[in-house]
Amino acid sequence: MENKPSNHSEELLEAGKLNELRKLLIGLNQSELDRIKLLLNDPHEFSKELSILLPYAIRKMIEQGEVSVDNLLPFVEEAMHKSIQKNPQRLADILFPVMGPAIRKAVSEDLKRMIAAINTSLESGFSPKTLKWRLQALTSKRSFTEILMANSYVYHVSHIFLIHRDTGILLHEEQAKESRALEADLISSMLTAIRDFVSDSFKSSGAGTLDEVQVGDLNILVEQGPYAVVAAIIEGRPPADYRLTLSETIEAVHFNQGTDLEKFDGNTSIFQLSAKFLQNCLIKQKKQTKSKPPYLVIVLFVAFLAGITYFLVQRQLQHNKLNAFADQLERTPGYHLTSRDFKGNTIYIKGLRDVMSDNPNDISDKMNIENRFVHFDFESYISTDSGIIIQRAIKALSPPASVQISLRDQTLIITGEASEQWKTKALTQQPYIYGINSIDTEQLTSGTNLQWIIPAIEKHRFDFEINVVNLTEQQQVNFDSLVQAALFLDEFNQMYQKRMAIYVQSFTTKSGNLDANLKVANQRIIAFISLLEKAGVNSKLLVSQVKFAEDLTESVNLRSVRFSVFDNKQANP
Amino acid sequence: MIKKKIAMLGAFAVGKTSLVQQYVNSIFSEKYQTTIGVKIDQKKITLNDQDVTLMLWDLYGDDDFMKMKPTYLMGSSGYLLVADGTRSETIDVAIELQKMAAEATHNAPFILIINKSDLTETWEITAETIQKLQQMGWNILITSAKENIMVEDAFRHLTQLMIL
Structure with a gap:
């Protein structure tokens, strides 16, 4: 009996030593080993322990980058999908507190959009531009609203700020290339202060926050997130769905950098990662100015x-x-x-x-x-054209007016009436008229009478310039013809003992200095008679005569010379 | 880049605006203080080879501290309490403001600046008061905005407290 206590003590002593030895060997005491055994053998206990550690472990893994949210997303989505399929009511119960405000906000945004569109429509009225847009809508198969939006909203997002919600500190800024730099830090803080001021002053609830500031053409749209807000500085009026872009941006920022935002300690460098989301908000739409035709x-x-x-x-x-x-x-x-x-x-x-x-x-x-x-x-050159040959013959022969000349087979045919003297002379001229081989005078009747001589003389008229009695080329031809006719007249006088003569007439006027006029007229006659005499005309045939225009029934050129045949014997018996 | 929000609090006319006037980048008019109750300035300093941007929320000073909007204090990493050495009641206002600020900023670090050291002959705040506050753990600096004494040090010291 005495040994029992002693044995028990020894057992305890042994156990203590064993425990001490075990602790020395593996670092765990008995109670700790028992707990590990319990965890290994009892799944219920193990899962209970694991449930405490698992969220912490996952969070740690995400922070260390070993597992990303993207990796977990499919599992979470699948789990949610199955859960909703299994019990939709449960999700509805969960979402109920947030769905109300969300729906209200969505409806409110839609209403704002609709009112803005209606306002724009009313403002546009039925102007020619609107009618044109309606026509465009008809032809392009786009709705009128689309056309209206496309033409009405001209905007340019110049800056986009990511602002920490509580501190108002600018986390990141993106600006359009062509925009000027702003005091972004100060603006961000001031915007936050104004938001706080509005919120405090009007005691508004969280659902109603400052989300738009409008100053003239400048609009600042603010989209709130749990930890940060995005603010867009817009010149002009943005499209109604731009707010949706901002909303998606702030969601994306929170999704990717939610932890950074939650634990923000002043280091803004890390928010460079959100640049890509913010850049998507830097949109602009310039009004399509219809280029005028040049x-x-x-x-x-x-x-x-x-x-x-x-x-x-x-x-x-x-x-x-x-x-x-x-x-x-x-x-x-x-x-x-x-x-x-x-x-x-x-x-x-x-x-x-x-x-x-x-x-x-x-x-x-x-x-x-x-x-x-x-x-x-x-x-x-010498032409053989019949017309030219005839011209050449006329020049060479100076035929009287009673003579007609034609050409047939290189034979010059002379018809009509002429003096024998002219006929003889004509025949001698044949070798000098190029283009003819012979002269046919069979049909030329000889004779000299006044019937053809008088007209041949009186038909000629010579018009001169002032104080000039020079013959032109054409006048020379006429002059030759006149001389020829005068010679016939002389021949006629001799043949028939006649005293036929030619008045060489000059004309003047009674107005002005009569003596001077007569002198000029006489000088012209003298000069012309001199020409005729030089050409061989008998001076006895030529009688000067000055006539006054006022005495004539027809009008005459005062500087002309005309001819009139008369019987000198009767005039001067 | 480190950016910190700092609030400046104090009774009316203690010299808050004067303290920052020559050292900050400011684009806003002082009228904002009387309209929305705050004016925001920016000051950049380098501390321990690190660039720090301080966003200074200069709150409108009112002897009735109840009018102060605590919302403006939220998110502050630190704050400067400013009192006027020539007006003892401004210390009382500062003490009350500190209580409100400590709650709003979740006990962010702060410094009590007792301004107008250039007018020491007319000071009402006693050394005992200052000592008592120091015993409460308050960091206190005596400055003169007018003569630029210890102003820069105040900002640097507060930044040091915030970053540590």
Whole structure:
């Protein structure tokens, strides 16, 4: 019996020693080992212990970056999905406290948007611009509201601030490239102060916060989050759905940096990570200013085009006209063109010209072509054109008016009536008339009578310039014809013992100095008679006569010389 | 970049605005103090090779501290209590303000600045009062905004307390 206490003591002593030994060996005492055994053997106890550690462990892993929220998201989503499928009512009960304010806010935002749209519609009214937008809506298959929005809202988000909600400290700022820098720290704090002031002053609840400040065209939209707010500085009026963009941004910032925001201690560097979300808010929409057509350029271009067209048309018309002239020249007897070139509006014509041909400038005058636009370079030649040959023959023969000349097979055919003397002379001229082989005078009747001589003389008229009695080329031809007729008259006098004579008439007027007028008229007659005498006309045939215009029934050129045949024997018996 | 919010509290005309006037970047008019009750300034300092931006919330001083909006104190990492050495009642206001500020800022560090050291001959606050407050654990600095004495030190000292 005495040994029992002793044994018990020894057992206790042994146990104590064993425990001490175990502690020395593995570092755990018996009670700790028993607890570990319990955890290993009892799942209920183990899970209870684990449930305490697990949230802390997950949080630690997220903080250390071993597990990201993104990794957990699928499991959480799946769990929620199954939970909702299993018992939707439970989720509804959970969400009920937050759904009310959320729905109210959403409805409120929608109402604001709708009112803004209606206001804009009313403001726009039925202006031509609105009608144009309606037409655009019809043609582009877009709703009128879309067109209206697109045309009405012109805005430019210049700065976006991420502000810590409690301290008002600027966590991060993004600004549009073209915007000027602002005192972002001070503005952020002041904005927070104003928010607090409004909140305090009007004792508003958390649901109603300062979310918009409007100063003229400048709008500051503020979107609240649990720990931070985003504030957008907007020039102009942003679209109604821009608030949704801000809302999504603040959600994204909280989702990604919620812990940083919650534990914010003044270090703002870390919020550089939110830059990408904030940058998405830097949007702008410039009003599509319809570019006006460059009227001035168009007008100038049209004018230029019209000028060019006018120039080309005028040039073509001129060329046509000059070509027609050249064609006419080509058709004119005595011309043979070898080339025609244009330089600008001038035609350069080269070729051959018979001296008997018409003056080219006379032809151009008839076609209303100024001489400065035609340039001739003609070589002389002898034309075999029938017209030119006849002209050549007339010049050579100076036929009386009673004679007609034609050409047939290089034979000059002379018909009519002429003196024997002229006929003889004509036949001798044949070798000098180029282009004919013979002269046929079979149909020319000989005879000299006044029937043809008088008209052949009296038909001639010579008009002169002031104090001039020079013959032009054409007048020279007439003069020769006149001389020829005068010679016939002389021959007639001799043949028939007649004293027929020619009044060489000059004209003047009774007005003014009569003596001076008569003197001038006489001088002209004397000069002309002198010319006739030099040409071989018998001076006895020529009698000067000055006539006054006032005495005549017809009007005459005072500087002209005319002729009248009379019987001098009767006048001076 | 470290940014800290600091509040400046004190009775009316103790010199809060004068204390910061020459050292801060300010874009806002002082009229904000009388309209919304606060004017915000910014001061950048370098402490232990670290740049710190202090956002100074200069609260409107009113002898009736009940009018003070505690909302403006929220989120402050520290605050400066300012009293006027020539007016003993401003210490009383400071003591009351400190109670409110301690609650609003969750016992953030603070410094009591007793301003107008250039007018010591007319001081009403006694050394005993100062000693008593120091015994309560208050950090106290005597400054002169007018003669720029210990002003910069006050900001640096408070920043040191906040960062540590």
